Amino acid sequence: xxxxxxxxxxxxxxxxxxxxxxxxxxxxxxxxxxxxxxxxxxxxxxxxxxxxxxxxxxxxxxxxxxxxxxxxxxxxxxxxxxxxxxxxxxxxxxxxxxxxxxxxxxxxxxxxxxxxxxxxxxxxxxxxxxxxxxxxxxxxxxxxxxxxxxxxxxxxxxxxxxxxxxxxxxxxxxxxxxxxxxxxxxxxxxxxxxxx
Amino acid sequence: xxxxxxxxxxxxxxxxxxxxxxxxxxxxxxxxxxxxxxxxxxxxxxxxxxxxxxxxxxxxxxxxxxxxxxxxxxxxxxxxxxxxxxxxxxxxxxxxxxxxxxxxxxxxxxxxxxxxxxxxxxxxxxxxxxxxxxxxxxxxxxxxxxxxxxxxxxxxxxxxxxxxxxxxxxxxxxxxxxxxxxxxxxxxxxxxxxxxxxxxxxxxxxxxxxxxxxxxxxxxxxxxxxxxxxxxxxxxxxxxxxxxxxxxxxxxxxxxxxxxxxxxxxxxxxxxxxxxxxxxxxxxxxxxxxxxxxxxxxxxxxxxxxxxxxxxxxxxxxxxxxxxxxxxx
Numbered sequence: 262x263x264x265x266x267x268x269x270x271x272x273x274x275x276x277x278x279x280x281x282x283x284x285x286x287x288x289x290x291x292x293x294x295x296x297x298x299x300x301x302x303x304x305x306x307x308x309x310x311x312x313x314x315x316x317x318x319x320x321x322x323x324x325x326x327x328x329x330x331x332x333x334x335x336x337x338x339x340x341x342x343x344x345x346x347x348x349x350x351x352x353x354x355x356x357x358x359x360x361x362x363x364x365x366x367x368x369x370x371x372x373x374x375x376x377x378x379x380x381x382x383x384x385x386x387x388x389x390x391x392x393x394x395x396x397x398x399x400x401x402x403x404x405x406x407x408x409x410x411x412x413x414x415x416x417x418x419x420x421x422x423x424x425x426x427x428x429x430x431x432x433x434x435x436x437x438x439x440x441x442x443x444x445x446x447x448x449x450x451x452x453x454x455x456x457x
Numbered sequence: 458x459x460x461x462x463x464x465x466x467x468x469x470x471x472x473x474x475x476x477x478x479x480x481x482x483x484x485x486x487x488x489x490x491x492x493x494x495x496x497x498x499x500x501x502x503x504x505x506x507x508x509x510x511x512x513x514x515x516x517x518x519x520x521x522x523x524x525x526x527x528x529x530x531x532x533x534x535x536x537x538x539x540x541x542x543x544x545x546x547x548x549x550x551x552x553x554x555x556x557x558x559x560x561x562x563x564x565x566x567x568x569x570x571x572x573x574x575x576x577x578x579x580x581x582x583x584x585x586x587x588x589x590x591x592x593x594x595x596x597x598x599x600x601x602x603x604x605x606x607x608x609x610x611x612x613x614x615x616x617x618x619x620x621x622x623x624x625x626x627x628x629x630x631x632x633x634x635x636x637x638x639x640x641x642x643x644x645x646x647x648x649x650x651x652x653x654x655x656x657x658x659x660x661x662x663x664x665x666x667x668x669x670x671x672x673x674x675x676x677x678x679x680x681x682x683x684x685x686x687x688x689x690x691x692x693x694x695x696x697x698x699x700x701x702x703x704x705x706x707x708x709x710x711x712x713x714x715x716x717x718x719x720x721x722x723x724x725x726x727x728x729x730x731x732x733x734x735x736x737x738x739x740x741x742x743x744x745x746x747x748x749x750x751x752x753x754x755x756x757x758x759x760x761x762x763x764x765x766x767x768x769x770x771x772x773x774x775x776x777x778x779x780x781x782x783x784x785x786x
Contacts, residue, residue, distance in 0.1 A: 291509065292516040317474075318467035324509040325468075390523060395695050397521075412485075413521050415679075419486055434482055442478035445517035 287331060294339035295327060299449035302347060309351055319354075320450075323347045397447035401440050408436040409444075468506045476500070477510035481518060523697050578608045582621070585734050585758055587715070596635065597626040601712050602734045602757075622654040624713055638674065642691050645670045645680070654709075662689040663706040671696065717757050724749045724767065724784065735760050736780070743785045746773050 302323065306316050326346045336342035398406055404426070411422045423430045480497055483489065489497075501507055580600060582588050588600040592613060600606055604621025614630070618639040627635045627646050637644045637653055640660040644653065646669050654661045662671050664683040671689055672680035673696070681696060683689060688701045708718040717734075719727050725747035728739035734757040741747045749771050755763045764775050764782060776783040 288512050291512055296513060296516055315467060317470035321470035321473065321506055321510065322467055324513075325505040328505055328509055390520075391690060391692060391695055391697050394521060394523065394697075395692070409521065430486075434486060437485065438475075438478045438482035441481050441514050441518050442474055444521060445474065445478075445514045448517045448520055449513065 287328065287335070290331065290335055290339075291324075291328060295324065295343060296449050298340055298343050300452045302343065303450050304452065305344065305347060306351075310354075319347075319350060322350055326350065393448060396451075397444050400447050401443055402436075405436040405440040405443070408433055409440045412437065468504070470506075470510070473506050473510045474514065477507065477514045480511060481514050485518075523699075577610045579605065580608070581605045584736055587712075592628075594630070595628045599624040599626075599713055618653050618655060620655070622712070624710060625653065640691070641674050641693060643672050643674050643680075645672075658692060660689075660691045662691070663687065663701065663709065665703050665706050665710075711754070712757060715757050716754050718754050719751045721750050721752060723747060724751055724771065724773075727751050727763075728784065731755075731757070731760055731763055734758055738781045739764075740781055740783045741785075742783070745786050746771070746784060749773070 299320070302320060303316065306319050307313070310316065310319060323343065323346050326349075327343055330336065330342075330346070398409065401409065407426060408422055411417045411425055417425065419430045419433050422433045426433070480500065483493065484497070501511060580588060580590055580598075582600045582602060582604045584603045586600075586602055588604075590598040590600070590606075590608075592598070592608075594613070598606065598616070601622035601624075604623060605619040606621075606623055607617045607619060609615040609617075614633050615636045615638070618637055625635070625637065625646070629635075629646065635646045637646075639653055639655045640658075642660050642662075644662060646667075662669070662683060664685055664687045666685050669683050670680040671683055671691065673691065673694075675693070681689065681698065683698070686700045686703050686706070687698050688706065689696055689698045691697075705720065708720060711718040712734075717727075717730055719730075722730075725741045728741045732738050737760050739760065751767065751771070753766060755766070760782070764777070764784075767773055767784065768775050774785050776785070
């Protein structure tokens with residue numbers, strides 16, 4: 262009502278909501294409960310969706326919906342909720358695109374994704390984590406991997422990494438940025454190289 | 458909000474993911490001005506997709522912190538550097554060092570088959586066996602079940618743990634450190650006591666007191682300095698080090714008294730621990746019971762006592778077939 266408000270109060274409201282979401286609690290929940298489901302989620306999407314080029318976009322949209330719902334109330338347990346969101350998203354897309362028949366997603370309930378397995382023990386998790394990190398590193402381009410190792414393991418500064426690799430600091434930036442993007446995909450999106 | 462309406466086109470995850478990685482990288486590099494920070498906040502608050510993409514790349518990047526040592530073929534990584542955290546209080550300490558490295562399973566030395574030296578001495582225990590070796594310098598080595606250890610004939614300060622698990626109480630000599638080689642790794646005592654365990658494809662080292670160094674022999678990576686509470690798991694190419702309470706690590710040494718101490722261990726893991734010590738094998742095939750948690754102290758050689766305890770405490774079914782026992786619901 263006030264004539265002093267910004268021209269776009271809706272945008273302003275969205276903005277403040279998004280900031281309100283950036284609470285450590287919600288991020289913590291997302292990292293702890295949702296991201297570890299990503300490999301299973303990608304498997305599910307891959308099996309259910311014919312257009313492979315859209316899988317990452319779908320995954321992102323699932324995260325958006327999950328977090329917007331979690332902002333109101335964090336769902337427990339996370340797993341059935343995340344997969345229900347994914348299923349609904351696919352149904353939405355099917356209706357919208359008229360390209361795939363509704364049967365494509367009709368057997369989603371048969372996936373049994375809501376079943377909670379007993380968690381692996383701590384040692385098994387440490388071993389698994391090690392394997393996963395190793396796999397992720399192995400998949401990076403050699404120069405990017407080198408930059409990551411110098412940064413993470415030897416704790417070098419950008420300047421030192423640049424000297425060590427004989428490149429400029431901006432190139433170090435490029436390598437690390439690419440590595441960060443790729444690590445998220447392999448660490449969360451891909452199943453373990455070896456079966457646990 | 459923008460992309461959530463069912464009719465809206467999907468946002469481009471790749472583009473957003475790359476932007477998120479760029480922001481993360483700029484923050485990692487440092488020198489973020491107030492202006493940069495404002496731009497970053499603005500980008501974050503633009504959409505939930507930005508926010509989740511950023512959380513995701515940041516979480517992955519933080520996960521990579523768990524890499525504490527990595528053997529790389531890269532020449533750039535061979536240059537030794539000072540360990541980042543040098544806990545000087547331990548450096549000054551001349552106290553006893555207890556390092557735990559453990560060797561389980563039958564596979565043993567995958568990466569390492571050192572040429573047999575003349576006059577090496579081999580010590581071995583059978584399943585359920587234990588043995589104490591006293592060296593001429595006064596050092597003691599206690600072998601756990603199903604273990605093979607070789608002592609270098611020429612250099613009595615060097616042993617290979619080919620299989621199994623051993624506790625080392627070593628007479629410290631700064632000029633002639635005691636070296637244990639297991640699973641392609643070298644453990645050098647920088648204190649006086651340690652303990653080792655090894656698997657077919659990995660090695661565990663836990664340090665209870667003092668200092669020790671752990672290095673991957675093949676990879677020429679820099680040695681890792683372990684301090685009390687450090688629990689290292691090393692594979693052929695990677696070492697991860699985490700911190701545990703020292704009391705928990707001490708439980709892993711309970712075999713020296715012939716007991717096994719379980720604290721919140723799963724039934725499946727407890728059964729495989731018992732299987733290391735006994736001919737009678739315990740089988741836990743039912744996933745419903747494999748994850749049940751156990752606390753307790755048990756004689757390592759008394760399978761029956763363990764079975765009685767789990768039967769009454771966990772209400773599981775035990776089918777005793779003589780040479781093996783099957784635990785199920």
